[in-house]
Amino acid sequence: MNAPTAMPAVPAPPNPTISGMAIPQDSLDKVKSAMEGEKAARDAVYEVAKVLLPLAQRVTHMLHIGDFAAAGELLDKGATLMARLITAEPPNKWNIRGFGQAQFAVEGYISARCLHGFFTTGTLLPRSEFADLDDTEYLLGVMSFCQELARYAVGQATVGRSGSILLCKTLVEAVQLKLMEFDFRNGPLRRKFDGIKYATKRLDDLLYELSLTGSYVAAPVGPSNPKRRKTEPAADVPDASAGGSAVEGDAVVSRVNVDDFDAMRDRISAYDSAREDVIKRCRDPQKMSKQAIYAMHRGNLDGAREQLEKAKSTAAAIFDERIKDASTLRYGSYSNALEEYAEGALFLTWLDSGDIAPMDAPGLELLDPPEYIGGLVDFTGEVGRVAVMAATRRDQPKVEQALAAALTVQDALMCLGMPSKLAKKEGALRTNIKKIEHVLYELSLVKATGRNVTASVEDAPADHVE
Numbered sequence: 001m002n003a004p005t006a007m008p009a010v011p012a013p014p015n016p017t018i019s020g021m022a023i024p025q026d027s028l029d030k031v032k033s034a035m036e037g038e039k040a041a042r043d044a045v046y047e048v049a050k051v052l053l054p055l056a057q058r059v060t061h062m063l064h065i066g067d068f069a070a071a072g073e074l075l076d077k078g079a080t081l082m083a084r085l086i087t088a089e090p091p092n093k094w095n096i097r098g099f100g101q102a103q104f105a106v107e108g109y110i111s112a113r114c115l116h117g118f119f120t121t122g123t124l125l126p127r128s129e130f131a132d133l134d135d136t137e138y139l140l141g142v143m144s145f146c147q148e149l150a151r152y153a154v155g156q157a158t159v160g161r162s163g164s165i166l167l168c169k170t171l172v173e174a175v176q177l178k179l180m181e182f183d184f185r186n187g188p189l190r191r192k193f194d195g196i197k198y199a200t201k202r203l204d205d206l207l208y209e210l211s212l213t214g215s216y217v218a219a220p221v222g223p224s225n226p227k228r229r230k231t232e233p234a235a236d237v238p239d240a241s242a243g244g245s246a247v248e249g250d251a252v253v254s255r256v257n258v259d260d261f262d263a264m265r266d267r268i269s270a271y272d273s274a275r276e277d278v279i280k281r282c283r284d285p286q287k288m289s290k291q292a293i294y295a296m297h298r299g300n301l302d303g304a305r306e307q308l309e310k311a312k313s314t315a316a317a318i319f320d321e322r323i324k325d326a327s328t329l330r331y332g333s334y335s336n337a338l339e340e341y342a343e344g345a346l347f348l349t350w351l352d353s354g355d356i357a358p359m360d361a362p363g364l365e366l367l368d369p370p371e372y373i374g375g376l377v378d379f380t381g382e383v384g385r386v387a388v389m390a391a392t393r394r395d396q397p398k399v400e401q402a403l404a405a406a407l408t409v410q411d412a413l414m415c416l417g418m419p420s421k422l423a424k425k426e427g428a429l430r431t432n433i434k435k436i437e438h439v440l441y442e443l444s445l446v447k448a449t450g451r452n453v454t455a456s457v458e459d460a461p462a463d464h465v466e
Contacts, residue, residue, distance in 0.1 A: 021354075021355075021356070021404050021405065021408045022408060022411075022412075023356050023358050023408065023412045024358050027358030027359055027360050027361075028358070028412055028415060028416060030359070030360060031359050031369045031372065031373075031416055032415070032416050032417075034368075034369045035369050035416065035417070038094055038369075041088060041089045041090065041093070041094065041096060042094070042096050044088035044089075045085060045088045045089055045096045045097060045102050046096075046100075046101055046102060048081055048084045048085045048088060048105075049085065049101045049102040049104075049105040049106075050101065050105075051081060052078060052081040052082065052085060052105040052106075052108075052109055053101060053104055053105035053108055055074055055077060055078050055081065055109075056078060056105065056108030056109045056111070056112045057108060057112075058074060059071045059074045059075055059078065059112035059115075059116070060108070060111065060112045060115060060148060062074065063112070063115050063116060063119065064148075064151065064152065064155070068116075068119065071112075071116055072116070075112065075113060075116060078109050078112070078113075081109075082106075082109055082132075083132075085097065085102070085105070085106070086132050086133075093327055094327070095327065095328045095331075097137065098136070098137075098328070103137075103140070103188070106133065106137050106140075106141070107137065107140045107141050107144050108141075108144070109141070110130060110133070110137065110138060110140070110141020110142070110144070110145070111141045111142075111144035111145040111148060113125060113129070113130075113141075114141060114142060114145035115145055115148050115149075115152075117129075118145070118149070118171070122167060122171075122255065123171070123255045123256070124142065124145075124171060124174075124175065124255060124256045124257070126257045126260055127257065127260040127263070127264065128260075135264045135267055135268055136188070136189060136268075138264070139179075139189055139192075139264065140188060140189065140192055142175060143175075143179075143189075143192040143193060143195055143196055144192070144195075146171075146172045146175055146176075146195070146196050146199045147195050147196075147198075147199050149168040149171065149172055149199065149203075150168070150172070150198075150199040150202040150203060152168065153165045153168045153169075153202070153203055153206055154202075154206065156168075157206045157209070157210060160210065160213075160215040162207060162210045162215050162216035165203060165206050165207055165210070165216075166207065166216070167255075168203055169200070169203040169204065169207065170255060171255045171256065172196065172199050172200050172203060173200055174254070174255050174256045175196065175256055176196045176197070176200055178256065178258065178261035178262075178265075179193060179196060179261075181261070181262075181265055182264075182265050182268060182269075183269065183272070185272055185275075271326070274322055274326065274329060275329055275332075277322065278318060278322050278323070278329050278333060278334055279332070279333040281314070281318050282315075282318065282333040282334050282336070282337040283333075283337075284311075284314050285310075285311035285312075285314045285315045285318075285337045285338075285340075285341060286311075286333075286336065286337040286340045286341075288307045288308070288310050288311035288314070289307070289308065289311045289337070289340040289341045289343065289344040290340060290344075291307050292304040292305075292307035292308045292311070292344040292348070293343065293344050293347060293382060295307065296344070296347055296348060296351055296382075297382075297385060297386075297389075301348065301351060301352070304344070304348055305348060307344075308341065308344050308345055308348060308363070311337075311341050311344070312341065312363060312366070315334075315337060315338060315341060315366055316366060318334060319334075319366060330368075335368070335370070335371055338366055338367055338368075338371045338375075339371045339374040339375050339378065340375075340378075341366075341375070342364065342367055342371055342372055342374070342375025342376070342378075342379075343374075343375040343378040343379050343382065345357065345363050345364060345375070346375055346376060346379040347379055347382045347383075349361070350379070350383065350405055351386075354401060354405075356376075356379075356405060356408055356409065356412075359372040369416075373413065373416065373418070373425075374425060376409050376412070376413070377409065377413075377425040377426075377428060377429045377432075378425075378428075379405075379409065380405070380406040380409050380410075380429055380432040380433070381428070381432050383402045383405050383406055383432070383436070384402065384406070384432045384435050384436050384439075386398070386402050387399045387402035387403065387435075387436045387439050387440075388439055390402065391439045391440075391442070391443050394443065394446070394447075396440070396443055396444075396447070399436065399439055399440050399443060400440065402436055403433070403436045403437060403440060406429075406432055406433045406436055407433060409429065410429055410430075410433060413426075413429070
């Protein structure tokens with residue numbers, strides 16, 4: 001009978017599973033520097049946005065209560081903040097202004113300025129007033145401004161100024177008419193456009209309700225009737241040349257710059273076509289990368305190398321033709337395809353040499369830090385599948401090598417910090433490491449018992465490619 005196990009005074013040290021394996025520090029420093037540059041720009045943008053958003057809201061409030069002098073002073077401060085916001089992010093880089101609080105701040109500022117301009121001219125501020133902003137930002141601000149007009153009209157209806165409400169209705173319907181020519185994809189513009197319909201309906205309802213009291217008389221449709229009794233105050237009714245008619249002829253759009261909307265429609269349509277082209281073409285490099293990973297698990301490294309080379313050349317062509325001059329097209333399908341390619345390239349390097357390729361390694365030049373990091377995490381999943389297959393052959397050194405690779409990735413990411421957009425992958429990385437550790441533990445049990453039983457292969461790679 002064996003003696004009872006003795007308990008030591010202190011625990012044994014952990015096994016040195018990652019000895020001698022590491023991603024070169026200078027490469028990690030370059031990745032970290034790039035990530036810190038984006039974070040610094042993001043922090044600078046959001047620091048300004050935190051001030052600009054409440055300022056824009058206060059300007060709108062001042063305009064609604066009629067304090068135009070205070071609103072004008074605040075708008076001057078807002079213009080300075082907008083200039084800081086624009087310069088905080090390098091052009092054609094990350095599109096930080098297009099998300100979160102920064103987007104709301106820009107939208108609110110444009111809306112407030114349009115409302116201020118409306119009280120001065122009775123028209124919509126032209127696109128040229130916001131030349132440093134993109135079309136999406138301008139349109140979001142205009143749509144928000146139209147909703148503010150519906151609120152302003154309620155106050156005018158309270159005191160019976162139906163002419164001002166008619167002016168608001170004319171402008172909002174003019175904007176709606178031009179926006180209906182756009183083919184909005186799913187996104188903030190599409191969602192915001194619904195608010196225009198509600199604003200138009202509210203203005204129609206106000207005029208109808210005032211007509212019941214006699215405060216508003218609609219213009220006749222068709223030939224004018226000289227015997228019609230005028231009950232509308234002449235000074236309060238905008239004439240046709242000023243855009244008074246919301247239905248007939250050129251008067252519908254006289255309070256907005258038609259050419260501005262036509263030009264924006266064409267630019268947005270061209271951008272949407274480019275995005276659809278990118279999405280369609282990105283399916284090829286992503287599929288090629290998946291097929292390469294499939295081939296690697298089956299031992300066909302030459303075939304995998306060929307597929308990865310095709311994926312790289314296809315992705316490079318897409319970058320040169322579409323992404324290079326429009327960085328916002330990178331996010332989504334193109335970035336996902338590059339992440340899949342990174343996973344395959346990292347896996348091939350590890351199978352060839354046992355090393356983990358740095359981001360500046362040959363073949364990885366197209367990657368941005370988030371794509372490289374995403375590929376690293378996904379690479380540990382492929383390594384885990386190799387560990388399972390190695391365990392079925394009782395190849396303990398290979399399992400240990402797989403664990404060392406996964407732990408090396410974890411160590412590198414702890415030094416870099418996980419980007420917020422990849423936060424969910426952090427849990428996947430921990431899960432992959434735990435699985436490999438458990439496979440190694442089960443292998444040690446089999447070895448200790450002296451049995452030669454085939455291990456479970458339920459986590460082995462599937463026999464299909466997406």
